Amino acid sequence: MSRSALEVADIFRSHGPAWRKAHAGHVSLDQLKVMSAIERCRTAALGGHVARCADCAYTTIAYNSCRNRHCPKCQGAAAKEWLADREADLLPVPYYHVVFTLPVAIADIAYQNKAALYDLLFKVSAETMLTIAADPKHLGARIGITSVLHSWGSALTHHPHVHMIVPGGGIAPDGQRWVSCRPGFFLSVRVLSRLFRRLFLEKLVAAHQAGRLSFFGDHAYLAEAQSFAAYLAPLRKAEWVVYAKRPFGGPQAVLAYLSRYTHRVAIANSRLIACDQQGVTFKWKDYRVEGRNRYKRMTLATDEFIRRFLIHVLPKGLHRIRHYGLFAKGACAANIARARELLAAATPEAEPSTAAIDPGKPTCPCCGGHMIIIEVFEAGCTPRHRPTAPTNRFRIDTS
Template sequence: MSRPALEVADIFRSHGPAWRKAHAGHVSLEQLKVMSAIEHCRTAALGGHVARCADCAYTTIAYNSCRNRHCPKCQGAAAKDWLADREAELLPLPYYHVVFTLPAAIADIAYQNKAVVCDLLFKASAETLLTIAADPKHLGAKIGITSVLHTWGSAMTYHPHVHMIVPGGGISLDGQRWVSCRPGFFLPVRVLSRLFRRLFLEKLVAAHHAGRLSFFRNDIHLADAQSFTAFLAPLRKAEWVVYAKRPFGGPQAVLAYLSRYTHRVAIANSRLIAFDERGVTFKWKDYRIEGRDRYKQMTLATDEFIRRFLIHVLPKGLHRIRHYGLFARGACADNIARARELLAVAEPEAKPITAAVDPSKPTCPCCGGRMIIIEVFARDATPRHQPTAPTNRVRIDTS
C-alpha cells in the first residue's frame, strides 16, 4: 500500500504552531505532547538509522517513529505486535461483537471527566456482560471479554463507546464443562441494555457523591446533587444503545477485525482527501443511512479539524484495551488452557519467526537480500551516508 498523499502530520506541521498560539492556556499537556509527537514522527527530529543491503548495497534511511498511541502512522506496527500475542489465545468457535454506547446527554460529562467516566464505561459494560452470561436463565457460564474503547464517531465528534469481542460460550460456573451459546445468538440485547443503564448510572452517581466529577461552562450547575439527580432522571427511562453484531466467520476473522479496531485513532491518514484554504476534507460514514449513500465527504475548518482530533486524546494512564472474565490478564493463560481442555482442542503450534515476518529483520526492496544497519544517528543529526536513488518500490503505510 502506497503512502497517503496527505497525513495528519502535514496538517499539524502547517497549522499547528498558529493553532497552539491561538489556544494557549486551553490545551492540555497531553494534547501538546500528541501534536509534537505526530509532527516529528519519522523525521530527522527523532533520529534514526541507515541500513544497507548485504548483497546489492542498496542503502536506505529510516527515521524513528514517535510510538505515540494517538499517532496514525505508529499504530499499525503496535497492532501487529499485540495481535501476535492474542492469536495464541483464540478458541476455535464463533466470536461475537457487542457494542455499549453512552447516551449523547452524557457525552459532555464524559469529555470533562475522561478518566473517571471512561473507566465507569469499561466497568459497567463488563459487569453487565459477565452478570447476564453467568445467569443460568441465559448462559450460566463465565465468559471472556476483550474490550476496546473508542471515543469518536466517523465525523470525529465525541462519542464514547466500547467494542467487546466475546467467544460464543464459557466455562460452566462449577468449572467442569464448556457451555456454548445458541447458534447465531449470544445474549438478549434488551436485558443487557437495561442492566448496563442501571449499573452505569449507579456508578456515575457514586462518583458524583464522592466528588470525583468536575463540571464546566454550561454544565457547572450539575455540581449540585439535586440538579444532577434531575439531569439523570430522563436517562433512567430512555433506551440505551447496546448493539450485538452477527458472529464472526472464525478466529481469523476475529484477528482481522481486531487489527482494524484495537489500535485505531480518531482518523486514519487514508481518510484524508484535501488540505487547502477551505480547511480539511475527509471521508466519513453516516450510520443513519443504509447502503452506498452513507459514504460521504466532509470539510472542516482547519482549526476545527485539529480541535476534533485532539478531543480524543486520552489521559495518561487510561488503558483503552482491557480484558475481563476468562481473559483477565492474571489468570488468562490458565483459563485458556482449561477452555481448550474442555473443548478437546489442541494448543496451536507456535509459528517460527522468519525474516519474511520478523520486522526486526527487514529485507532489501530491490533484491530481497538482508539489510544491515550501518549507522545510527541521534535526534536532529544528519546521517553520514546517503540513501540510494529512489526506485519504484512499495512503501507500507500503517495508518
C-alpha cells in the same frame, strides 16, 4: 503500501504553530505532547538508522517512530505486534462483537470527566456482560471479554463507546464443561441494555456524591445534587444502545477485525483527501444511511479539524484495551488452557505469526536480500550515507 499523499502530521506541521498560539492556555500538556510527537514521527528530529542490502547495495534511511498511541502511523505496527501475541489465545468457537454506547447526555458529562467516565464505561459494560452471562436463564457460564475503547464517531465528534470481542460460550461455574451459546445468538441486547443503564447510573451517582466529577461552562450547575438528579431522570427511562453483530466467520476473521479496531486512532491518514484554503477534507461514514450512500466527504475548517482530533487524546495512564472474565490478566493462560481442554482443542504450536513483522530481519525492496544497518544517527543529526534514488518509502496506517 505507499505513503499517503496527506497525513495528520502534515496538517500539524503546517497549521499547528498558529493553532497553538491562538489557543494558548486552552490546550492541555498531553495534547501538546501528542501534537509534537506526531509532527516529529519518522523525521530526522527523532534520529534513525541507515540500512544497506548485503546483495545489491540498495541503501535506505529509516527514521525512528514516535510510538505515541494517538499517532496514525505508529499504531498500525503496534496493532500487528499485539495481534501476534493474541493469536495463540483464540479459541475454536464463534466470536461475537458487542458494542456499548453512552447516551449523548452522559457523553457530555464524560467530555469533562474523561478519566472517570471512560473507566466507568469499561467496568460497567464488563460487569453487565459477566453478570448476564453467568445467569442460568441466559448462558450460565464464565465468559472472556476483550474490550476496546473508542471515543469518536466517523466525523471526529465525541462519541464514547466500547467494542467487545467475546467467544460464543464460557466455562461452567463448576469448571467441568464448556457451555456454548445458541447458534447465531449470544445474549439478549435488551436485557444487557437495561442492566447497563441501571448499573451505570448507580455508579455515576455514587461518583458524583463522592466528589469525583467536575463540571464547567453550561454544565456547571450539575455540581449541585438536585440538579444532577434532575438531569439524569430522563435517562432512567430512555433506551441505552447496546448492539450485537453477527458472529465472525472464524478465528482468522476475528484477527482481521481486531487488527482494525484495537489500535485505531481518531482518523487514519488514508481517510484524508485534502488540506487547502477551505479546510481539511476527509472521508467519513454516515451510519444513519444504508448502502453505498453512507460513504461521504466532509470539510472542516483546519482549526476545527485539529480541535476534533485532540479531544480524543486519552488521559494519561488510561488503558484503552482491557480484558475481563476468563481473559483477565493473571489467570488468562490457565483459563484458556482449561477452555481448550474442555473443547478438546489442541494447543497451537509456537509458530511464527504471519501477522507479525520481524524488525530484526528486514528485506530489500529491490532484490529481497538481507538489509544490514550500517549507521545509526541521533535525534536532530543528518546521516552520513545517502539513500539510493529513487527512494521508496513505506508506511503502516490504521484504518
